[in-house]
Amino acid sequence: MTDERTRSLLLVVLGVTAAWLWWSGAALNYVRPSLQPYLLAGGVVLVLLGLLPPLGLLGRRPARHTAGDPHQHEDARVGWLLLVPALVVVLVQPAALGSYAVSSRSAVPGGGDDTYPPLAPPVRGAVTMTMAEVVTRALHDRSRSLEGVRVRVVGFAAPGADAEGYRLTRFVIFCCAADAEALQVVVRGDPVKRPPDQWLEVEGRWLPRPVAGVDDLDPPPPVLAVDTVRPIAQPRLPYEYSLQYGG
Amino acid sequence: MGSTFSPREEVAQQAAEAPRRRLQGRDLVVVLVVAALYWRVMMGGSVDQVVLRTWATVFMAIVVQALPFLVLGVLVSGAVAALASPAALARLLPRGTLLAVPVAALAGTALPGCECASVPVAGRLTARGVPAAAAVAFMLAAPAVNPVVLVATAVAFPGQPRMVLARFLGSLLTSIVVGLVWSRLARAAWMERARSRLGGDGPRWQAFMSAARHDVWEAGGWLVVGAAAAATLQVVVPRSALLAVADHTVLATLALGVLAVLLAICSEADAFVAASLREFSLTARLVFLVVGPAVDVKLVAMQSGVFGRQFAARFAPLTFVVAVICALLVGRVLL
Numbered sequence: 382m383t384d385e386r387t388r389s390l391l392l393v394v395l396g397v398t399a400a401w402l403w404w405s406g407a408a409l410n411y412v413r414p415s416l417q418p419y420l421l422a423g424g425v426v427l428v429l430l431g432l433l434p435p436l437g438l439l440g441r442r443p444a445r446h447t448a449g450d451p452h453q454h455e456d457a458r459v460g461w462l463l464l465v466p467a468l469v470v471v472l473v474q475p476a477a478l479g480s481y482a483v484s485s486r487s488a489v490p491g492g493g494d495d496t497y498p499p500l501a502p503p504v505r506g507a508v509t510m511t512m513a514e515v516v517t518r519a520l521h522d523r524s525r526s527l528e529g530v531r532v533r534v535v536g537f538a539a540p541g542a543d544a545e546g547y548r549l550t551r552f553v554i555f556c557c558a559a560d561a562e563a564l565q566v567v568v569r570g571d572p573v574k575r576p577p578d579q580w581l582e583v584e585g586r587w588l589p590r591p592v593a594g595v596d597d598l599d600p601p602p603p604v605l606a607v608d609t610v611r612p613i614a615q616p617r618l619p620y621e622y623s624l625q626y627g628g
Numbered sequence: 629m630g631s632t633f634s635p636r637e638e639v640a641q642q643a644a645e646a647p648r649r650r651l652q653g654r655d656l657v658v659v660l661v662v663a664a665l666y667w668r669v670m671m672g673g674s675v676d677q678v679v680l681r682t683w684a685t686v687f688m689a690i691v692v693q694a695l696p697f698l699v700l701g702v703l704v705s706g707a708v709a710a711l712a713s714p715a716a717l718a719r720l721l722p723r724g725t726l727l728a729v730p731v732a733a734l735a736g737t738a739l740p741g742c743e744c745a746s747v748p749v750a751g752r753l754t755a756r757g758v759p760a761a762a763a764v765a766f767m768l769a770a771p772a773v774n775p776v777v778l779v780a781t782a783v784a785f786p787g788q789p790r791m792v793l794a795r796f797l798g799s800l801l802t803s804i805v806v807g808l809v810w811s812r813l814a815r816a817a818w819m820e821r822a823r824s825r826l827g828g829d830g831p832r833w834q835a836f837m838s839a840a841r842h843d844v845w846e847a848g849g850w851l852v853v854g855a856a857a858a859a860t861l862q863v864v865v866p867r868s869a870l871l872a873v874a875d876h877t878v879l880a881t882l883a884l885g886v887l888a889v890l891l892a893i894c895s896e897a898d899a900f901v902a903a904s905l906r907e908f909s910l911t912a913r914l915v916f917l918v919v920g921p922a923v924d925v926k927l928v929a930m931q932s933g934v935f936g937r938q939f940a941a942r943f944a945p946l947t948f949v950v951a952v953i954c955a956l957l958v959g960r961v962l963l
Contacts, residue, residue: 388841388845391845392841392844392845395695395848399692399695402692408692410685410688410689411685411688411689411692411693412689412692412693416692416693416696419696420692420695420696422696422699423695423696423698423699423700424695426699426703427699427844430702430837430840430841430844431841433837434837434838434841458849459845459846459849459850459853459933460845460846460848460849461849462848462849462850462852462853463845463848463849463852465852465856466688466691466692466852469684469687469688470688473680473681473684474681475684475685475688476681476684476685477685478682478685478686479678479681479682481678481679481681481682482682482685482686482863484866484868485862485866485867485868486867488904489904489906490904554897555780555784555896555897555900555901556693556893556894556896556897557689557690557692557693557894557897558685558686558689559686559689559690559693559858559859559862559891559892559893559894560891560893560894560897560898560900560901562901562904598906598907599907624900624903624904625786
């Protein structure tokens with residue numbers, strides 16, 4: 382049976398892991414930024430739950446379990462798994478989802494009500510857009526607001542279909558990385574072969590194509606003819622957080 | 629206090645302490661550490677490391693996302709153990725099962741959390757003498773019909789308020805029906821583990837602490853099991869295999885129900901995933917939304933920890949079937 386002090390230690394380990402994920406920003410690989418404060422709060426509570434009884438701040442220790450209960454051994458064991466998150470963080474460098482996860486998660490944003498806010502003003506020769514905005518405008522905007530516009534967009538390289546080069550990819554998450562969905566554009570005109578998962582900032586123009594029909598639930602991704610490709614480090618926020626842009 | 633010592637040192641300290649313990653805990657930890665080291669050393673640089681990293685990200689995402697809700701849940705559950713006497717709880721609920729179950733389900737809407745919070749609270753309510761049927765109705769309703777989830781659903785399905793209403797009714801109906809069926813079928817032995825829980829004795833602070841510590845230990849450990857299972861299924865089972873059946877009405881409904889079980893997505897995010905499954909009919913997606921918060925691999929793991937295996941083995945299939953039927957009924961009327 383696991384004694385109270387071991388339990389305390391495991392609770393503290395888990396709490397410290399949570400606090401470290403918050404402090405280092407590594408939690409951003411896993412959840413959306415708005416969940417971060419709650420992660421810290423949860424970690425602090427866990428540390429307190431672990432520390433207060435052994436420090437004796439609450440009088441004598443809680444009574445031991447009743448002996449002879451056949452379930453108690455199982456109870457005692459499973460809590461050891463609280464160590465696993467800490468082990469995973471130590472052994473596997475925290476990382477955002479990458480190109481391996483794309484195939485089972487590709488998504489197409491919906492058309493919405495067909496009203497689009499005006500484009501942002503260009504900065505240094507291109508309009509900076511989220512991947513969600515590029516893909517939604519390209520696939521669904523009947524007024525073709527993207528046509529002729531030089532756009533700048535950030536994502537990582539993921540393998541494309543045959544002879545296609547690569548696809549610039551960005552995951553959208555809503556709550557955590559378990560619900561991630563991939564948005565992609567096909568990149569044309571980059572002479573360099575980019576390794577998978579290399580983060581890139583590209584500038585270029587959309588190759589116009591008729592909007593996707595209402596029935597076309599799986600239209601091919603839009604194509605960008607790029608003239609500038611700049612390798613960058615992974616952004617601090619590796620994901621986008623809404624399929625509906627601008628709102 | 630978090631920055632004064634790193635998790636690495638903590639783990640080393642942990643590993644040093646482990647050999648002094650008796651066997652049950654230690655062997656698990658040793659297996660885990662050896663497996664982790666094996667991956668690190670043997671698989672370095674190979675393709676499989678990408679799989680491992682993807683698994684680790686999904687696993688940690690589920691744990692990190694669930695952790696604050698789990699902590700909230702065990703704090704509430706500690707408070708129930710310390711403050712709510714069985715007599716007071718009995719006075720709060722109507723006497724007859726037919727009334728107590730819907731009241732408990734509606735009470736669930738007041739706990740704006742994820743599934744992970746409601747399992748330990750429901751276990752603690754059972755330990756304090758709340759009838760099993762009412763406790764499970766509360767457990768099913770709390771994550772599915774609270775305001776946060778409904779607002780998220782409205783945002784994910786713009787211009788389709790019927791989807792929000794359908795989700796609310798489908799989930800509420802599911803929790804009430806499961807509660808009532810459970811009150812007929814269930815035997816006390818299936819929930820023995822929840823009834824015989826610790827805590828609730830002695831001074832209030834102590835009762836609170838020991839209940840909260842016990843619950844985080846148990847529900848947290850099983851959360852890790854569930855998150856690992858969900859992450860494995862997400863990495864191993866390609867979603868495209870399930871999406872292939874979208875055109876077939878019956879298969880599509882079942883496929884989305886199964887997908888909800890396998891993905892174990894937080895109830896506050898599943899509406900966005902459902903919205904993107906555009907190949908499927910609205911009714912099939914409603915099944916996804918009603919099944920998800922009620923039964924998924926993570927929840928089954930936590931329930932088997934809190935209530936026992938006998939409970940989970942019966943409760944999960946019952947809930948799945950009832951949730952699918954309720955969603956189909958509500959979908960037929962509303963969508």
